Amino acid sequence: MDINLAKLIELQSVDERLQRLHRAHVDIPLKIEHLHRQAAEHQQRLQAAEAEFAATQKALRQFELDERDAGARLGKTQGRLLSCKTNEEYRATLAEIDYLKNHRSELETKILEHLERVEEMQAQVAALREEMQRTTASLERQVRVKQEEFAGLAAASSGAETERAALLAVIEEAWLRTYDKIRAKRPGVTVVQIEGERCLACHMSLPPQFVQEIRHNNSLATCPHCSRILYYREPQPSGPA
Numbered sequence: 001m002d003i004n005l006a007k008l009i010e011l012q013s014v015d016e017r018l019q020r021l022h023r024a025h026v027d028i029p030l031k032i033e034h035l036h037r038q039a040a041e042h043q044q045r046l047q048a049a050e051a052e053f054a055a056t057q058k059a060l061r062q063f064e065l066d067e068r069d070a071g072a073r074l075g076k077t078q079g080r081l082l083s084c085k086t087n088e089e090y091r092a093t094l095a096e097i098d099y100l101k102n103h104r105s106e107l108e109t110k111i112l113e114h115l116e117r118v119e120e121m122q123a124q125v126a127a128l129r130e131e132m133q134r135t136t137a138s139l140e141r142q143v144r145v146k147q148e149e150f151a152g153l154a155a156a157s158s159g160a161e162t163e164r165a166a167l168l169a170v171i172e173e174a175w176l177r178t179y180d181k182i183r184a185k186r187p188g189v190t191v192v193q194i195e196g197e198r199c200l201a202c203h204m205s206l207p208p209q210f211v212q213e214i215r216h217n218n219s220l221a222t223c224p225h226c227s228r229i230l231y232y233r234e235p236q237p238s239g240p241a
């Protein structure tokens with residue numbers, strides 16, 4: 001294989017590595033932001049549940065006080081019944097007793113409902129706290145891994161740039177021009193293998209004579225369909241070595 005072609009294949013792999021590093025430079029901060037957002041959402045869910053738990057407890061205490069008041073008023077009103085002087089006063093007192101009984105019964109219902117809700121919220125808060133403890137450690141670990149990955153990008157990029165410069169120094173100008181021109185125009189691969197007389201990038205058939213020439217020379221040749229640089233590699237014998 002022409003040394004230029006061999007080096008161009010290496011250059012392509014370095015360029016692919018650089019591309020992945022550049023993508024990671026954009027993607028990793030986004031991933032970290034997403035992890036932070038997840039942690040904040042957990043925190044918000046827990047805070048909302050804690051707030052509702054506290055509000056329900058407060059409402060329960062108020063209903064309990066009201067119910068005690070209603071009970072005391074009922075007792076007093078019932079006591080007054082015996083000292084009523086007129087029928088009118090008696091009827092009015094009975095009506096008040098009726099009202100207070102109803103009122104107290106309504107408050108008792110509310111107390112039961114709130115007791116139930118307090119229990120539910122207590123369990124929910126406990127479950128969310130447990131989930132927080134479990135996920136916070138995992139999220140923090142994931143953030144650390146991503147931060148380390150991000151910190152390593154600069155060194156990896158500069159290593160790849162050095163490799164790239166060394167390859168540029170040894171590849172002939174005409175090859176590089178062709179390579180750059182294709183790379184600017186076509187997404188994906190630039191230097192592509194021939195397999196079964198097809199270009200592996202565009203999958204179009206190549207004339208057998210053309211393939212034979214490339215197979216023997218492996219010099220600068222481009223696909224007549226997609227203009228990528230073609231090379232031929234003898235199939236590796238398959239099966240156990």
Ligand SMILES: [Zn+2]
Pocket residue numbers: 199200201202203204223224225226227228
């Ligand atoms: Zn092609």
